[in-house]
Amino acid sequence: MSNIFFSEERIFVGDKAKRKRLLLILAVMACLALMGACVYAIAITFYETVLILTPEHTPLFVMEKGQALGAILFAFPVLIIMLMFCPGFINRRFKPSILSGLVKVGTVFMIASFPAMIIGSIYTESYLEGRGYVRCGYYTSTSYTSNDFYVYDPKFCNEEGTLVSSKVRDWLEAQNGKAEPDYDEFLAVISQALEERHNEIYRD
Numbered sequence: 001m002s003n004i005f006f007s008e009e010r011i012f013v014g015d016k017a018k019r020k021r022l023l024l025i026l027a028v029m030a031c032l033a034l035m036g037a038c039v040y041a042i043a044i045t046f047y048e049t050v051l052i053l054t055p056e057h058t059p060l061f062v063m064e065k066g067q068a069l070g071a072i073l074f075a076f077p078v079l080i081i082m083l084m085f086c087p088g089f090i091n092r093r094f095k096p097s098i099l100s101g102l103v104k105v106g107t108v109f110m111i112a113s114f115p116a117m118i119i120g121s122i123y124t125e126s127y128l129e130g131r132g133y134v135r136c137g138y139y140t141s142t143s144y145t146s147n148d149f150y151v152y153d154p155k156f157c158n159e160e161g162t163l164v165s166s167k168v169r170d171w172l173e174a175q176n177g178k179a180e181p182d183y184d185e186f187l188a189v190i191s192q193a194l195e196e197r198h199n200e201i202y203r204d
Contacts, residue, residue: 006092021091028085035082039075046072049120053127060180061172062133062150066124070116077106077113139165139172156186164193 012020045068051057080102087094094102125148129135133150136157140148149169151157161168171189175181 005094005098006087006090007095009093011088011091011093017091021088024088024091028088031085032082035078039078042068042071042075049124053124058131059173059176060152061156061169061176062128063169063173064121064124064128064148064150066121067117067147069120069124070113070118071120073109073113073116076109080106080109138162139169155183156181158187158190160194161190164190164197167193 010017011024045065049065049068052059052062084094084099084102093099125135128150133152134154134157136149136151138157138159138161151172156172158168168190171186172181
């Protein structure tokens with residue numbers, strides 16, 4: 001069966017073949033670990049986004065990551081690249097026809113992932129707004145690739161939190177799963193964050 005998938009040519013030959021093969025295996029394992037971490041991160045974000053889109057899940061504050069619905073397609077090219085590395089463990093190469101097929105499949109998924117990310121983001125935003133969430137531009141970066149932040153109550157979208165938006169978002173998201181947050185405590189968090197920022201800027 002190996003002849004069906006692998007060419008007869010060895011990657012390394014000669015006296016130093018074993019050493020080079022060992023180095024290749026270590027490099028392949030490092031690449032697989034890195035790519036595996038990327039796939040895991042994409043899968044986790046995808047799961048969190050799908051969870052938000054279920055009617056039973058009603059968080060108070062949401063960081064919209066609808067791109068993950070399309071980004072999951074990008075995981076397949078990464079998995080294919082991981083697969084292409086695997087023959088290195090046995091000092092072999094895939095046959096050109098196999099490599100060509102893998103590249104074509106990976107390319108299709110990669111191209112499809114970009115419009116899918118846009119569609120996923122638009123759908124998620126529409127879904128959240130349909131359920132009454134309000135987009136808070138004060139806590140959203142101006143970057144084109146940034147994720148929008150949504151609150152269930154407009155009063156928690158406070159302009160004073162713009163300069164310390166990351167800390168405000170972290171505090172708000174930490175309130176999910178708890179009782180409705182106290183508004184005065186929310187204002188105190190912003191004031192404290194602004195004071196800390198001021199002290200950091202004008203520290204002697």
